[in-house]
Amino acid sequence: xxxxxxxxxxxxxxxxxxxxxxxxxxxxxxxxxxxxxxxxxxxxxxxxxxxxxxxxxxxxxxxxxxxxxxxxxxxxxxxxxxxxxxxxxxxxxxxxxxxxxxxxxxxxxxxxxxxxxxxxxxxxxxxxxxxxxxxxxxxxxxxxxxxxxxxxxxxxxxxxxxxxxxxxxxxxxxxxxxxxxxxxxxxxxxxxxxxxxxxxxxxxxxxxxxxxxxxxxxxxxxxxxxxxxxx
Amino acid sequence: xxxxxxxxxxxxxxxxxxxxxxxxxxxxxxxxxxxxxxxxxxxxxxxxxxxxxxxxxxxxxxxxxxxxxxxxxxxxxxxxxxxxxxxxxxxxxxxxxxxxxxxxxxxxxxxxxxxxxxxxxxxxxxxxxxxxxxxxxxxxxxxxxxxxxxxxxxxxxxxxxxxxxxxxxxxxxxxxxxxxxxxxxxxxxxxxxxxxxxxxxxxxxxxxxxxxxxxxxxxxxxxxxxxxxxxxxxxxxxxxxxxxxxxxxxxxxxxxxxxxxxxxxxxxxxxxxxxxxxxxxxxxxxxxxxxxxxxxxxxxxxxxxxxxxxxxxxxxxxxxxxxxxxxxxxxxxxxxxxxxxxxxxxxxxxxxxxxxxxxxxxxxxxxxxxxxxxxxxxxxxxxxxxxxxxx
Numbered sequence: 001x002x003x004x005x006x007x008x009x010x011x012x013x014x015x016x017x018x019x020x021x022x023x024x025x026x027x028x029x030x031x032x033x034x035x036x037x038x039x040x041x042x043x044x045x046x047x048x049x050x051x052x053x054x055x056x057x058x059x060x061x062x063x064x065x066x067x068x069x070x071x072x073x074x075x076x077x078x079x080x081x082x083x084x085x086x087x088x089x090x091x092x093x094x095x096x097x098x099x100x101x102x103x104x105x106x107x108x109x110x111x112x113x114x115x116x117x118x119x120x121x122x123x124x125x126x127x128x129x130x131x132x133x134x135x136x137x138x139x140x141x142x143x144x145x146x147x148x149x150x151x152x153x154x155x156x157x158x159x160x161x162x163x164x165x166x167x168x169x170x171x172x173x174x175x176x177x178x179x180x181x182x183x184x185x186x187x188x189x190x191x192x193x194x195x196x197x198x199x200x201x202x203x204x205x206x207x208x209x210x211x212x213x214x215x216x217x218x219x220x221x222x223x224x225x226x227x228x229x230x231x
Numbered sequence: 232x233x234x235x236x237x238x239x240x241x242x243x244x245x246x247x248x249x250x251x252x253x254x255x256x257x258x259x260x261x262x263x264x265x266x267x268x269x270x271x272x273x274x275x276x277x278x279x280x281x282x283x284x285x286x287x288x289x290x291x292x293x294x295x296x297x298x299x300x301x302x303x304x305x306x307x308x309x310x311x312x313x314x315x316x317x318x319x320x321x322x323x324x325x326x327x328x329x330x331x332x333x334x335x336x337x338x339x340x341x342x343x344x345x346x347x348x349x350x351x352x353x354x355x356x357x358x359x360x361x362x363x364x365x366x367x368x369x370x371x372x373x374x375x376x377x378x379x380x381x382x383x384x385x386x387x388x389x390x391x392x393x394x395x396x397x398x399x400x401x402x403x404x405x406x407x408x409x410x411x412x413x414x415x416x417x418x419x420x421x422x423x424x425x426x427x428x429x430x431x432x433x434x435x436x437x438x439x440x441x442x443x444x445x446x447x448x449x450x451x452x453x454x455x456x457x458x459x460x461x462x463x464x465x466x467x468x469x470x471x472x473x474x475x476x477x478x479x480x481x482x483x484x485x486x487x488x489x490x491x492x493x494x495x496x497x498x499x500x501x502x503x504x505x506x507x508x509x510x511x512x513x514x515x516x517x518x519x520x521x522x523x524x525x526x527x528x529x530x531x532x533x534x535x536x537x538x539x540x541x542x543x544x545x546x547x548x549x550x551x552x553x554x555x556x557x558x559x560x561x562x563x564x565x566x567x568x569x570x571x572x573x574x575x576x577x578x579x580x581x582x583x584x585x586x587x588x589x590x591x592x593x594x595x596x597x598x599x600x601x602x603x604x605x606x607x608x609x610x611x612x613x614x615x616x617x618x619x620x621x622x
Contacts, residue, residue: 051614058517060614061612061613061614084519084524087516087517087519088519088520089519093517095514095517097510099510099511099513099517099617101511102245103242103246104245112518113518116519116520160518
């Protein structure tokens with residue numbers, strides 16, 4: 001893998017959480033490289049450390065030991081402001097329970113990351129409409145999340161993650177709340193965006209439906225990389 | 232900041248009834264505080280105006296022995312009017328008043344009074360002294376409506392009056408009530424009889440003497456003179472100002488309680504919001520906000536309650552307060568019960584300063600109680616917030 005294509009690199013990443021008087025080690029000496037345009041997943045049972053790893057890669061958390069470089073930035077050395085800037089500019093998030101802003105319309109939810117980036121209104125509108133077109137929700141622009149189905153909500157979340165054309169999208173159990181049909185629909189959307197826009201996707205999942213779409217499967221077990229398979 | 236305001240607005244509108252309940256309670260605080268303060272300002276202004284018009288004019292000279300709170304000083308509180316004031320008196324810009332103790336005997340009862348002699352042609356005070364310039368079979372006298380009511384006197388009544396002259400000799404005669412005036416100033420009404428100063432000076436054997444002298448122009452520079460103490464307009468309204476200040480403190484406690492109750496509702500909403508909206512907080516952080524920016528957002532959201540409350544308060548408060556200012560508030564109390572100028576109907580005065588000041592106080596207080604619980608967000612772990620775990 002070319003160095004300049006690297007999106008994520010972890011060197012001996014260890015993460016421990018305090019647990020009463022002792023500590024719980026969620027990740028142990030994880031070494032991982034992820035390049036541009038990958039469609040990869042962290043696979044493992046509950047407690048294997050996949051969400052912890054995803055949070056650190058997403059700069060929502062920091063490593064206890066080791067180094068994590070995401071898009072050229074060392075996560076452990078970033079200030080809170082620096083981490084917020086990285087998330088704002090370069091990382092998109094997709095959550096299991098969508099995490100849409102309930103009082104805002106679909107348009108406003110998707111527009112939100114662009115407002116943070118202070119993109120001019122006319123350009124913003126075009127970008128939002130493009131993102132909604134990618135996920136096939138142009139007819140739901142004025143609706144609010146409570147009026148949408150689970151699948152539609154997740155597609156709005158995908159549009160929100162993709163609207164700023166991030167280099168990396170992290171998705172934590174994105175299909176856990178969806179039925180099979182909606183799961184496939186959402187995954188196909190993400191595969192298409194990965195192919196069209198060359199955005200790197202990193203999932204945390206134990207859902208077989210998601211695993212079936214992954215081009216790279218990183219199996220975690222007890223906080224360590226157990227297997228790393230690329231199709 | 233613009234984005235925070237936009238988001239806060241959306242979130243508040245989206246919260247529906249919860250927002251409006253808080254806003255309505257807070258708007259009550261706004262309107263009641265402004266109304267109550269307006270009444271005090273109106274009272275202060277009305278009391279000062281009435282005192283100026285009826286009693287103190289632009290200020291007074293007091294005989295150095297005169298103490299209005301000690302009737303026994305009246306025996307010695309008189310002196311000839313200094314020659315230096317004569318021209319002002321002749322021009323009608325100063326009026327001498329002679330004051331002494333006396334007794335009247337209405338319908339066989341005995342009532343201690345103050346007898347005040349004043350020039351009949353004076354125009355400095357609103358007392359209808361021209362009604363003293365009447366040729367009748369007895370000394371003409373005017374009294375206030377309170378005095379008339381308590382002594383069952385009416386225009387055209389004769390009543391016996393007794394006094395002690397400069398030599399200490401008691402003497403008595405009849406006075407004839409030529410007019411009854413209505414005033415909000417009890418110190419010119421309660422237990423007082425006004426006579427022509429010439430009559431009183433000859434009754435007292437004190438020709439050319441006076442106890443106080445009231446002048447018209449309060450802005451003219453003056454100094455005290457031998458035996459005469461200068462009491463400026465400011466000195467004379469000091470008591471009423473202190474009284475209003477004391478009332479204001481008492482009232483402040485009342486509306487502080489009211490404000491605290493309204494702010495408690497905001498505080499409660501903020502605390503609940505922070506627990507209930509943890510996922511939303513986590514989402515803001517994931518999308519690129521720092522935790523401190525989220526604290527700012529929640530503070531703006533809480534403080535915006537005060538802005539909404541100001542708008543809602545204005546909707547019903549402006550017509551209500553305008554009506555009160557126009558029609559006044561009838562208090563149903565007599566000025567004599569209070570001992571200072573108080574009108575039957577109070578007309579509140581609402582100044583821009585009062586409205587802006589109150590708005591700023593409520594806005595600042597709301598911002599503080601919104602910020603207080605929001606600080607907790609800064610300590611939140613965003614990954615746990617995203618999962619909606621109670622922290």
